[in-house]
Amino acid sequence: MTGSQWRELGAFVETYSGPGEPVAVKDLIDVAGQTVRNGTPGLGHRVATADATVWARLRAAGHVAMGRTTVPELAWSCRTPGCANPWDPRRDAGGSSGGSAVAVAIGAAPVALGTDTGGSIRVPAALCGVAGLRPTHGSVPMDGITPLSPSMDTVGPIALTARECLRIHGLLTGETAGIRPVGGLRVGRPASLWGDNADPEVLRLVEEAAGTLRAAGVEIVDVELPLARRHARGTGYTVLLFESARQWWAEYEKHPDGLAGRAIGQLRAGSRVSTSDYEQARKLAREIRGEVDAAFDTVDALLLPTVPVTAAPLDADTVQVNGRTEDVEAAYYRLTALAAVTGHPALSVPAGLTAAGLPAGAQLIGRRGQEGLVCSLGEAIEDGPAARELARARRRTR
Numbered sequence: 001m002t003g004s005q006w007r008e009l010g011a012f013v014e015t016y017s018g019p020g021e022p023v024a025v026k027d028l029i030d031v032a033g034q035t036v037r038n039g040t041p042g043l044g045h046r047v048a049t050a051d052a053t054v055w056a057r058l059r060a061a062g063h064v065a066m067g068r069t070t071v072p073e074l075a076w077s078c079r080t081p082g083c084a085n086p087w088d089p090r091r092d093a094g095g096s097s098g099g100s101a102v103a104v105a106i107g108a109a110p111v112a113l114g115t116d117t118g119g120s121i122r123v124p125a126a127l128c129g130v131a132g133l134r135p136t137h138g139s140v141p142m143d144g145i146t147p148l149s150p151s152m153d154t155v156g157p158i159a160l161t162a163r164e165c166l167r168i169h170g171l172l173t174g175e176t177a178g179i180r181p182v183g184g185l186r187v188g189r190p191a192s193l194w195g196d197n198a199d200p201e202v203l204r205l206v207e208e209a210a211g212t213l214r215a216a217g218v219e220i221v222d223v224e225l226p227l228a229r230r231h232a233r234g235t236g237y238t239v240l241l242f243e244s245a246r247q248w249w250a251e252y253e254k255h256p257d258g259l260a261g262r263a264i265g266q267l268r269a270g271s272r273v274s275t276s277d278y279e280q281a282r283k284l285a286r287e288i289r290g291e292v293d294a295a296f297d298t299v300d301a302l303l304l305p306t307v308p309v310t311a312a313p314l315d316a317d318t319v320q321v322n323g324r325t326e327d328v329e330a331a332y333y334r335l336t337a338l339a340a341v342t343g344h345p346a347l348s349v350p351a352g353l354t355a356a357g358l359p360a361g362a363q364l365i366g367r368r369g370q371e372g373l374v375c376s377l378g379e380a381i382e383d384g385p386a387a388r389e390l391a392r393a394r395r396r397t398r
Helices: 003-008 053-060 098-105 122-128 160-171 200-215 226-254 264-273 275-295 329-331 335-341 371-383 386-396
Strands: 014-015 021-026 063-069 088-092 111-116 131-134 155-159 186-189 218-224 301-305 318-321 324-327 347-355 359-366
Touching: 003 053, 014 098, 021 098, 021 131, 053 063, 053 111, 053 160, 063 098, 063 111, 098 111, 098 122, 098 155, 111 131, 111 218, 122 131, 122 359, 131 318, 131 335, 155 160, 160 347, 160 371, 186 200, 186 329, 200 301, 200 371, 200 386, 218 275, 226 264, 226 275, 226 329, 226 335, 275 301, 275 335, 301 371, 324 329, 335 359, 347 386, 359 371, 371 386
Parallel strands: 021 063, 021 111, 186 218, 186 301
Antiparallel strands: 014 063, 111 155, 131 155, 131 347, 301 359, 318 324, 347 359
């Protein structure tokens, strides 16, 4: 793919070059001497005087920042304006790390850094047919990264494979974890989280991923997460609204020209969330975390779709899910909210291509600190026939 082609897909806002292994960097992360724009006309712009810790660690390992990737305003969206899906440029790439996912999917960068608050690494990774790792909350330093909702903000890698995501994660944390055999593991399938409220083609591919794990010696068992089913999405959204407004609303009121899009309405709504509602949401988050921790007494990980639909058309505000109309952003966020609320590590890996030729992702959630386990399960899924066919198709289209 030529430089002009990936610029047309909206992957980069600015490019750099230098010796070393290239990494594309989401435009929220400080790289010394570079301008951070946060996807806004002016709010939060800064010239970084030092590297964010995550970038300092990658630089020390021999990586070089090759470009800043496109992001929606303040990362407040599961869609990335101006960023098209490499499998069908008429469709969405997801967000907010959409530019990072596109850069990897088209081969412009072998690895990219993204951030994930409600699903911003995993959603675009799933829609663009690559792997993306949301690490355990608090395991990777967040200094030098524009905050949105500190109790949920994380930073992590997007790459072609789970193994490469784990390698980069090890550089970010300074802790090494390797891929391990998965035979004998038990993986929970919390099907009540989605029921029939998902695209049948997405469910088919996730079921194929489960079959691949079974063939590798993994036991798949049903688990129930009733609190998560009722409250994870709403709880995460309330926390995100409240904390983002506390970060940015007063600054926006001082500089109203600093934002121009959807983030204005989200920050305004967040400024109206009461402290008592926020505290109740945080209490629910702790209870949901406890429910998931209890599930991990009997299973090693959870398997679910990353996104219950495939990429929506760029101009669509809604999607149809089994005859139901749903807001695109709500649909994208519905199943990534769980790990965002609980703080557990979550990986999205390509599960395969639908009959329409669009990628779908399988999401794996593990115990806190068990990135190595979820990436091992992810690599096992990548070895399945549907995921291998997606990888072959991706190579053909580059």
